[in-house]
Amino acid sequence: MAVILYARVSTRDQTLEHQISQAEAAGFKIDEIVADHGVSGVKHRLRDRPEGRRLYDKLRAGDMLVLRWVDRLGRNYRDVTDAVRHFIRSGVTIRTVINDMTFDGATTDPVQQAVRDAMIAFLAATAQAQAEATRSAQQAGIELAKDRGGRFKGRKPSYDRATFQTVREMADLGHGATSISKHTGLSRQAVLRIRDNPNLAEAALCRWGI
Structure with missing residues (x-):
């Protein structure tokens, strides 16, 4: 194997x-x-x-x-x-x-097969929905960065784009903030900021060119 x-x-x-x-x-x-x-x-x-x-x-x-x-x-x-x-x-x-x-x-077992196939369909649909949401968040972040003219970057994010994506994916799958924090190494507060307001989190990445 x-x-x-x-x-x-x-x-x-x-x-x-x-x-x-x-x-x-x-x-x-x-x-x-x-x-x-x-x-x-x-x-x-x-x-x-x-x-x-x-x-x-x-x-x-x-x-x-x-x-x-x-x-x-x-x-x-x-x-x-x-x-x-x-x-x-x-x-x-x-x-x-x-x-x-x-x-x-x-x-x-046909019932177990149906449950398996439903889970596959759910995860595939979540992947597409998350991609569409990320595109929207990226555009919102770019527009916000343009509106501010790059004059004020604010604090540099404690996360990179890979960690940002991981938080979004795990949140979409129903993981709690504490679980995501342990998995990514981010503070619980940072996880909540990304989860609850991905547009602002995306804007911070764009402002810093991350």
């Missing part, structure tokens, strides 16, 4: 090292890393990415696909659900670092 970590690395919100270290800290023993750099999870289907395409040829029955979260596969509902179901049908087990979720074809 091969354990393969797939990482999608955008230019601003993630790094490959961050995704690898999170997986290793969660106890995964990674045999191989497949990574796409600088590709959009909204615009590029998994099959259309140079490395994402390799997963369809590489993964075999009994293998494990590790993802930081399902949004690494993409941020398009249909693409993500199609990809996950394809791999499951092929006998691949999918596990996520965040929330330690497992998706596989082990069960033959």
